[in-house]
Amino acid sequence: MFDKTEIRSGVTVYTRPTDQFKTISLAIKFTAPLTEESAAVRTVLANVLEDSTAQHPSRTELRQALEELYGAVFYTDTGKRGDEHIVTVYAESVNDEFLRNSEGPVFERLLALVKESLFEPNFVDGQFSETIVEREKQSVADRIRSVYNDKTRYANKRMLELIRPGEPASQSANGTEQAVLAVTGESLKAAFEDMLANDRIDIYLLGDTDTEELAERTAGLFPFQDRSKERTEPGTTAAQTERSQPLHIREQQDMKQGKLNIAYSTPVTFQHPDYPKMQMMNGVLGGFAHSKLFVNVREKESLAYYCSSSYASQYGLLYVMSGIDAEQEEKTAGLIDEQIEAMRRGDISDLEMRQTLALLSNSIRSAFDSAKGQIEIFDQYKELDENFRADHLIGKWEQVTKEDVQQMASGLTKEITYLLSGREAMDDE
Amino acid sequence: MMNKIHFEQLQETLYHETLENGLNVYVLPKNGFSKTYVTFTTKYGSVDRTFIPRGGSDFVTVPDGIAHFLEHKMFEKEEGDVFQEFSENAAAANAFTSFTRTSYLFSSTANLYKNTKTLLDFVQQPYFTEKTVEKEKGIIAQEITMYDDQADWRQYFGTIANLFKNHPVRIDIAGTVETIQDITAEHLYECYGTFYHPSNMVFFAVGNVDPDEMLEFVKKDQQAKTFEAPEPVERSFPEEPDQAAEPRSELFMDVTKPKLMIGTKCRNTDMSGKEMLIRELASDVTLDILFGRSSEFYTEAYNRGLIDESFSYEFNLENGFGFAAIGSDTDHPEELEKLILSVFDEARDRWSITGDQLERIRKKRIGLFMRALNSPEYIANQFTHYNFNDMNLFDVVPVLEQLTTAQLQEAFRDFYYEGGQTVMTIRPTEQGK
Numbered sequence: 041m042f043d044k045t046e047i048r049s050g051v052t053v054y055t056r057p058t059d060q061f062k063t064i065s066l067a068i069k070f071t072a073p074l075t076e077e078s079a080a081v082r083t084v085l086a087n088v089l090e091d092s093t094a095q096h097p098s099r100t101e102l103r104q105a106l107e108e109l110y111g112a113v114f115y116t117d118t119g120k121r122g123d124e125h126i127v128t129v130y131a132e133s134v135n136d137e138f139l140r141n142s143e144g145p146v147f148e149r150l151l152a153l154v155k156e157s158l159f160e161p162n163f164v165d166g167q168f169s170e171t172i173v174e175r176e177k178q179s180v181a182d183r184i185r186s187v188y189n190d191k192t193r194y195a196n197k198r199m200l201e202l203i204r205p206g207e208p209a210s211q212s213a214n215g216t217e218q219a220v221l222a223v224t225g226e227s228l229k230a231a232f233e234d235m236l237a238n239d240r241i242d243i244y245l246l247g248d249t250d251t252e253e254l255a256e257r258t259a260g261l262f263p264f265q266d267r268s269k270e271r272t273e274p275g276t277t278a279a280q281t282e283r284s285q286p287l288h289i290r291e292q293q294d295m296k297q298g299k300l301n302i303a304y305s306t307p308v309t310f311q312h313p314d315y316p317k318m319q320m321m322n323g324v325l326g327g328f329a330h331s332k333l334f335v336n337v338r339e340k341e342s343l344a345y346y347c348s349s350s351y352a353s354q355y356g357l358l359y360v361m362s363g364i365d366a367e368q369e370e371k372t373a374g375l376i377d378e379q380i381e382a383m384r385r386g387d388i389s390d391l392e393m394r395q396t397l398a399l400l401s402n403s404i405r406s407a408f409d410s411a412k413g414q415i416e417i418f419d420q421y422k423e424l425d426e427n428f429r430a431d432h433l434i435g436k437w438e439q440v441t442k443e444d445v446q447q448m449a450s451g452l453t454k455e456i457t458y459l460l461s462g463r464e465a466m467d468d469e
Numbered sequence: 470m471m472n473k474i475h476f477e478q479l480q481e482t483l484y485h486e487t488l489e490n491g492l493n494v495y496v497l498p499k500n501g502f503s504k505t506y507v508t509f510t511t512k513y514g515s516v517d518r519t520f521i522p523r524g525g526s527d528f529v530t531v532p533d534g535i536a537h538f539l540e541h542k543m544f545e546k547e548e549g550d551v552f553q554e555f556s557e558n559a560a561a562a563n564a565f566t567s568f569t570r571t572s573y574l575f576s577s578t579a580n581l582y583k584n585t586k587t588l589l590d591f592v593q594q595p596y597f598t599e600k601t602v603e604k605e606k607g608i609i610a611q612e613i614t615m616y617d618d619q620a621d622w623r624q625y626f627g628t629i630a631n632l633f634k635n636h637p638v639r640i641d642i643a644g645t646v647e648t649i650q651d652i653t654a655e656h657l658y659e660c661y662g663t664f665y666h667p668s669n670m671v672f673f674a675v676g677n678v679d680p681d682e683m684l685e686f687v688k689k690d691q692q693a694k695t696f697e698a699p700e701p702v703e704r705s706f707p708e709e710p711d712q713a714a715e716p717r718s719e720l721f722m723d724v725t726k727p728k729l730m731i732g733t734k735c736r737n738t739d740m741s742g743k744e745m746l747i748r749e750l751a752s753d754v755t756l757d758i759l760f761g762r763s764s765e766f767y768t769e770a771y772n773r774g775l776i777d778e779s780f781s782y783e784f785n786l787e788n789g790f791g792f793a794a795i796g797s798d799t800d801h802p803e804e805l806e807k808l809i810l811s812v813f814d815e816a817r818d819r820w821s822i823t824g825d826q827l828e829r830i831r832k833k834r835i836g837l838f839m840r841a842l843n844s845p846e847y848i849a850n851q852f853t854h855y856n857f858n859d860m861n862l863f864d865v866v867p868v869l870e871q872l873t874t875a876q877l878q879e880a881f882r883d884f885y886y887e888g889g890q891t892v893m894t895i896r897p898t899e900q901g902k
Contacts, residue, residue, distance in 0.1 A: 099768060405504065
């Protein structure tokens with residue numbers, strides 16, 4: 041779906057001409073190994089880069105310039121995939137044909153701003169401004185701390201920390217608070233130079249324009265140098281922890297609902313040939329409103345408003361998440377076990393298989409109906425299939441049998457049952 | 470008769486027909502899209518709690534949370550759960566209830582007409598029994614409890630409750646664990662009968678869809694069903710004073726950082742159509758100028774560490790109620806409160822918004838709208854929301870293009886005045902000990 045051109049060693053441009061959207065989109069992805077420190081310093085860097093540039097040396101000036109470009113989008117983001125850390129610079133503007141605009145092409149001017157942010161940063165005496173660095177450190181630290189306020193996310197984070205301490209599976213793409221506060225002007229500049237010189241770089245361009253010409257211009261505009269490809273060969277971390285029996289951990293906060301999460305490990309990761317089978321397995325178990333968890337835990341027993349499963353394929357983990365009355369922990373956990381047991385026995389209907397195939401197919405096709413969806417999904421799957429298209433994956437799901445799903449369920453090992461609940465609920469016991 | 474309305478600048482064409490039973494059907498085809506997003510929405514939300522039931526003559530008041538409860542129960546039929554049928558036909562289905570609307574929807578990349586049929590049928594064939602109603606109470610109680618633990622949610626709805634003394638917008642959309650206990654199947658039928666008549670509803674299909682085929686399909690489906698004659702719905706709302714009900718309130722929750730939200734209340738909300746659209750967009754633009762990321766306020770507040778990435782603001786206007794809300798996580802709620810109010814006071818006492826500021830934000834808002842048109846979800850939901858207030862989503866750009874600073878000032882004066890504000894603070898539990 042994207043045309044690929046390697047413009048330098050380790051720097052690839054992907055383009056897709058399409059008139060589906062009223063916008064032109066650019067994403068630049070910088071990939072490096074994931075560690076606590078790299079995640080922290082690169083996240084602060086991402087924040088600092090989107091704050092200002094040499095020519096737009098304050099937040100206000102840069103934001104006003106974007107507003108003048110008809111509210112063009114320019115932001116940075118960090119994420120992780122397996123044991124890699126990714127900084128994404130994202131820019132998007134409305135295609136000129138929809139604007140009564142006399143001031144020249146909007147996207148070109150946006151590209152110039154993106155270039156400034158990377159190649160003409162807002163340096164004071166050759167360094168990032170200390171005021172900005174300190175402020176953005178605080179900002180990232182706040183973001184990390186704020187996970188605590190979202191109990192659903194917090195429970196999931198705690199669960200992962202308990203079973204995969206210090207590993208990529210439980211590490212935040214923002215780093216830790218401590219690592220963020222340890223960032224200095226020097227370490228930030230070093231990380232910046234390292235990112236520009238050594239990261240694997242993937243550039244995406246998508247929209248109703250001559251993308252080939254645009255790709256050439258972009259390649260000329262961003263003077264990235266050749267780099268070694270050895271640095272970040274894609275890999276995943278499916279470290280199987282030896283555990284004689286699953287953990288059972290209960291923690292408390294001042295809250296009303298109980299968050300019951302259960303994690304299982306599987307030898308099947310994203311690169312494993314059985315990956316599509318695991319996706320089907322997860323769908324039958326808890327990916328959708330027809331799935332066993334929704335039907336049995338929510339609809340039949342009224343125990344939860346949400347009870348679903350997710351497959352973290354990069355880390356060989358599958359987890360079930362539910363929000364319940366904490367006093368119903370045992371009953372709910374038993375019912376979740378029963379659903380997995382049923383699948384291991386082969387208690388899977390043709391209808392469940394059909395529905396799951398239908399909704400998996402629908403979800404990937406629908407995800408392609410946004411520019412960002414196209415970029416993100418292609419970027420994830422391109423390592424498996426250079427010419428990735430939704431149909432390729434759907435074709436694989438179609439091959440999956442009930443026996444395959446049964447086998448995938450049988451390969452799950454329970455690692456932890458984790459309950460986060462209010463203090464009162466526990467005191468009652 | 471089918472109307473075809475082409476919007477040249479947007480390069481979009483909207484198809485519309487009002488059917489005999491009163492149902493408004495809209496179709497917007499979008500080239501290149503795989504999915505079709507279809508919504509079926511009734512003008513019935515949590516604020517519609519006092520009304521004359523269809524066929525009745527006196528006002529009744531129903532238990533809080535009933536519109537949302539009804540939404541949940543629509544999915545359960547004698548033969549089972551409607552989700553099963555959608556899944557079999559490759560559609561992701563959902564529904565939501567707001568203050569003023571209940572919307573049922575699906576998104577699919579295959580079997581468009583089978584799924585459309587499922588949508589029309591399940592929303593138009595109610596099935597409620599005491600047993601299924603009882604069963605749902607446990608599920609909704611967990612939904613309410615989940616929101617009870619979400620500080621952002623509590624703050625937003627707490628701010629609204631502070632602003633309004635009598636208007637039912639102050640009541641939680643889902644009700645409380647206590648109020649939903651009083652809901653019966655009979656209540657659900659009563660509300661259903663009153664608010665789910667096709668003449669009180671809008672059908673919107675957007676994406677990969679042929680407008681003629683879709684209009685024909687819905688028309689045939691509706692012709693084959695029998696409906697009572699359309700009747701206007703009589704709702705009753707209490708008198709609402711201009712003053713905020715509570716100037717401030719505070720809540721302790723298990724959060725890491727305090728949260729501050731300032732709410733301001735609109736005085737004049739008895740409007741619709743173009744007037745309302747101008748008011749809404751003028752208010753949005755004014756807030757952008759005063760509090761947006763390029764504003765003096767934002768720079769100062771961010772540099773002083775008074776706001777962080779959670780900072781946001783919004784403006785909401787419906788017939789009968791309207792408010793602006795501005796909030797952030799902050800270690801210094803008192804200072805932030807002072808700064809926000811000083812920006813408001815300054816604008817009130819020395820109005821100084823310039824044509825240049827308006828020009829820049831006008832461009833930003835036009836771009837924002839154009840980008841939003843990439844999203845079928847945005848188009849369907851926003852169009853319906855506007856439609857229920859006789860506004861037209863596709864007037865947004867022309868109205869923005871003609872907006873004047875005088876209109877901004879008029880909008881501002883309506884949502885910022887003496888006594889119309891409230892401050893809601895959430896503090897970490899340990900600060901309360």
